[in-house]
Amino acid sequence: MTISVQQDDFDLGFEVTTLTKNNIDIGAVVTFVGLVRDKTGGTLISMELEHYPGMTEQALAEIEQAATKRWSLNASRVIHRYGNLKTGEQIMMVATASPHRKDAFEAAEYLMDYLKTDAPFWKKEHFKDGADWVDSKAIDDAAKDRWTS
Amino acid sequence: MTISVQQDDFDLGFEVTTLTKNNIDIGAVVTFVGLVRDKTGGTLISMELEHYPGMTEQALAEIEQAATKRWSLNASRVIHRYGNLKTGEQIMMVATASPHRKDAFEAAEYLMDYLKTDAPFWKKEHFKDGADWVDSKAIDDAAKDRWTS
Amino acid sequence: MQLDVLYFAWVRERIGVAKEQVSTTAVSVADLVKELSAREERYAVAFQDMSVVRVAVDQILVPLDAPIGGAKEVAFFPPMTGG
């Protein structure tokens, strides 16, 4: 269980290799990578990611601990970037390793759902003709709520 | 949508990079990697993977087409190995790229569930003291059935 | 009718070959299973519990009672365990 909040990009292949190394009990690894998407089809210049240093690491650690309690996980990894990212760049990743695929999938979805609503990150999109803070989505709250119903 | 059935190992990072290259509409990539797991804690020597050439490619293509119809996917990738694999080696991967994380997750799970029950692969575990064909699991049929209920 | 019949995994191991040409008048897969099982013990052993045998006709999964029709290839194997 390792968390990084960083400006630098990351290498998914390296992260998964590191996660699974020397553990013969891992049968399944699920990863999620979030990318800067240009919803406007060409006017996005960059995405600015702001976070709350200190609280971010603490919130992510709590989310990961909750996932580790709930599912059979050998290991997990969360990386979230901040700063200015260009269209197509990697924003963040989660990876979960488990003996079983169901656990790996569910834990990865859980990490993503809670990260979306509980980790203090904010996105601002810079377009050719202006800038806007990305609105939070009701669908994200609904996604999180499924784990408690 | 690309499918490979091969003896060689694969590089997850390279596959994801290739999948997402030059597509600014991708917001989410989910991957699953299956690894040779030693359930006995140390007596597994290797896992032998047999398949039905021709039918394998056809079955995987159908599963991928069904996923592409059902979810909003920019791209997907399936690689499955055959031959003799050692403990810890990568057996197979799927990757799904979508504008939205829900589609990427669900499509990856769907691909895995159908691949498990409909793609003609069989695993034989070679132990220090013998060998056994891996039994199919009722849980895998149940996992597939959730997509039609 | 001449058919290529393929066997995989433990079905292959029990029958002892991966592929063979079979001359048959079987109309359905079930007929073919009966015919082969009557020929030799090794087939009867492989096909003793058809609930754990899957069938493909021309590389498409089909139920046991499916017709063979003008198929070129019939395959028998255990439930799949890929992934």
Next chain:
Amino acid sequence: MQLDVLYFAWVRERIGVAKEQVSTTAVSVADLVKELSAREERYAVAFQDMSVVRVAVDQILVPLDAPIGGAKEVAFFPPMTGG
């Protein structure tokens, strides 16, 4: 009582600073919001609709009516949009 008050994203932009020291006698977060909003227009603008403002006391998410107690740090920000 001396408090570090932090603002993020558009809350920060509206108030015009990322962090400030505030002297207050507020018992709850809601009291603090009222107090700041009465001080200057920019706070009143940032806090006009508290349904879209989240609060953390000492880096833990809390409801608007949470007590401040002996906290060192209170933060205001919009709903999160990471991931």
